[in-house]
Amino acid sequence: MTVEVFVGVQGALQAAPGTLGFTPECGVCSRWTVRMAGETAADFQLFTETHRAALETSGVPPLYWESLHHKLAHEIFDAGEVFGIMQFENEEGDEDAEEEEITHNPGTPPVYKVIITKEDGLQAADANSIFLIDHAWTYRVDQARQQLWEIPGLLHRMAILTGIEFHGEVPDDDIIDEVMAEMWRFSHTYQLSQGVKNENEADVLYLYRHFKDYRTLSEQRPHVIVNQFPCENLVTVKDCLAAVSRRTGGVNGPKWLPLTYNLCTELPQFISCYQQRKDRGEDNHWICKPWNLARGLDTHITNNLNYIIRQREGTPKVVCKYIENPVLFDREDVEGLVKFDIRYIVLLRSVQPLQLYAYNVFWLRFSNRPFSLHHFDDYQKHFTVMNYVDETQLKQVHYNEFIPMFEKQYPNYSWKKTEEEIHKSFVELFRVATAKDAPFGICNYPSSRAIYAIDLMLKWDTDSDGKPIMQPQILEVNFSPDCARACKYHPSFFNDIFSVLILDDVDKCPVTRLI
Numbered sequence: 001m002t003v004e005v006f007v008g009v010q011g012a013l014q015a016a017p018g019t020l021g022f023t024p025e026c027g028v029c030s031r032w033t034v035r036m037a038g039e040t041a042a043d044f045q046l047f048t049e050t051h052r053a054a055l056e057t058s059g060v061p062p063l064y065w066e067s068l069h070h071k072l073a074h075e076i077f078d079a080g081e082v083f084g085i086m087q088f089e090n091e092e093g094d095e096d097a098e099e100e101e102i103t104h105n106p107g108t109p110p111v112y113k114v115i116i117t118k119e120d121g122l123q124a125a126d127a128n129s130i131f132l133i134d135h136a137w138t139y140r141v142d143q144a145r146q147q148l149w150e151i152p153g154l155l156h157r158m159a160i161l162t163g164i165e166f167h168g169e170v171p172d173d174d175i176i177d178e179v180m181a182e183m184w185r186f187s188h189t190y191q192l193s194q195g196v197k198n199e200n201e202a203d204v205l206y207l208y209r210h211f212k213d214y215r216t217l218s219e220q221r222p223h224v225i226v227n228q229f230p231c232e233n234l235v236t237v238k239d240c241l242a243a244v245s246r247r248t249g250g251v252n253g254p255k256w257l258p259l260t261y262n263l264c265t266e267l268p269q270f271i272s273c274y275q276q277r278k279d280r281g282e283d284n285h286w287i288c289k290p291w292n293l294a295r296g297l298d299t300h301i302t303n304n305l306n307y308i309i310r311q312r313e314g315t316p317k318v319v320c321k322y323i324e325n326p327v328l329f330d331r332e333d334v335e336g337l338v339k340f341d342i343r344y345i346v347l348l349r350s351v352q353p354l355q356l357y358a359y360n361v362f363w364l365r366f367s368n369r370p371f372s373l374h375h376f377d378d379y380q381k382h383f384t385v386m387n388y389v390d391e392t393q394l395k396q397v398h399y400n401e402f403i404p405m406f407e408k409q410y411p412n413y414s415w416k417k418t419e420e421e422i423h424k425s426f427v428e429l430f431r432v433a434t435a436k437d438a439p440f441g442i443c444n445y446p447s448s449r450a451i452y453a454i455d456l457m458l459k460w461d462t463d464s465d466g467k468p469i470m471q472p473q474i475l476e477v478n479f480s481p482d483c484a485r486a487c488k489y490h491p492s493f494f495n496d497i498f499s500v501l502i503l504d505d506v507d508k509c510p511v512t513r514l515i
Helices: 041-057 062-074 141-150 152-161 173-185 214-222 239-251 267-280 305-313 399-409 415-433 483-490 491-502
Strands: 002-008 028-033 083-088 113-115 131-133 260-262 286-290 300-302 319-320 330-331 336-338 341-351 355-360 363-366 450-462 468-479 511-513
Touching: 002 267, 028 511, 041 062, 141 152, 141 173, 152 173, 152 336, 152 511, 173 330, 239 319, 239 415, 260 267, 267 305, 286 305, 286 468, 300 450, 305 319, 305 399, 319 491, 341 415, 341 491, 355 491, 363 399, 399 415, 415 450, 450 491
Parallel strands: none
Antiparallel strands: 002 028, 002 131, 083 113, 260 319, 286 300, 286 319, 330 336, 341 355, 341 363, 341 450, 355 511, 450 468
16 A cells, blocks of 8 residues: 655644645655554554654654554545645635636636644644545656556546646547646655665675775774775765866866756756756756666656756755767667667776776667657656666677777767777866865775776767767766676676776786776
């Protein structure tokens, strides 16, 4: 069972009957998936242990937790006993004035507000002042269009809720586009949490979770090598990556990083940029990404400002300029030009002195449908990560096969020079990321070693003479990346990595020393 929980903050719940109730500014929404169970003390204890972090993050006071558990276990939707919905037609009208017929602008939707109807009002001190809200429609963005097409009555119902006129029975592409544009004025977003495992003692700690206690490690086991650097989140977390990169590229950042804003702290700056681009008639498609997730998870592409602003409600996100003019790859099997990105493995052996290597083998990922600036909810058109998505084709092209294919499709551009520009962007990034002392730069810890997966694309740009060039665009830097594919096709991968990082044996390994 999946429900939405709504609770007001302390003080905001104290209201008399007939007064306005909750607004988005005075409440918190959270999603809970629970197993139906009896209400023993053990059940409630398990509930709090499982959901404590989410409850606290969502701002749900402990006072309400037991009542919340009870209502979830018994599917009690009692908000209708406390609240009502009232249509307002003239909020600012004079009560003493004669009633006049109100004429709305064409297409203006009616205004509804929630009021408290319970006779004795609502009190924050009441442990039962927490309510479950059923959903009109729960969806994933990449499945929304298909559901609007296939679920009987859904498009008609959503059109009514979003104030769009639709009188037909057969779904229509234009109406679906309108609904998907307008629904972000009403939709809310959610997030789920995941757990981690503990590491075992070893001479080399190769961890898949973030390590923080460097002081204890240096005092008790100084010989132990760990696969992380203190403050490396300055490059692996997307908002920090953008902030650090601006040190070398000014306010808009360097040429090798898409224009990026933090949606939590830089929303006014982003909106200003969005409006200025709109006024100048420039492309205004943006991509919203969580700060610290990869694989295209919870990622959204749109030119709809309401849609973008809604993304602040869930996982903390950045918004980056979407690459509207990418260098494309001709896939004969899909009869069209598709997006592709490239993953490089970068090895950081030392900060002082700075020692950086790039693995010579790189990995390609391709979209499955021809690229166009349409239908941004079409995952297989706009995204390239297919190995984690069910029922999608994974196009495999090895790096040594790709190079001659690339140069055949783009005979005026040698891969060697293109890769030199890619390597230059890596050098600039790590130079600026290690230029300052911690916490403003990656910290020098003698026993640290790290590998990062840098995902990038190529976009069309022009040089100082106006000639077209392929400009690398770093999309993200991944901490402790998934190397299963690397090991599958290159069994010596980890031997090479450990030889460089731990044994300092570089000569026989397929790596290029960048710094």
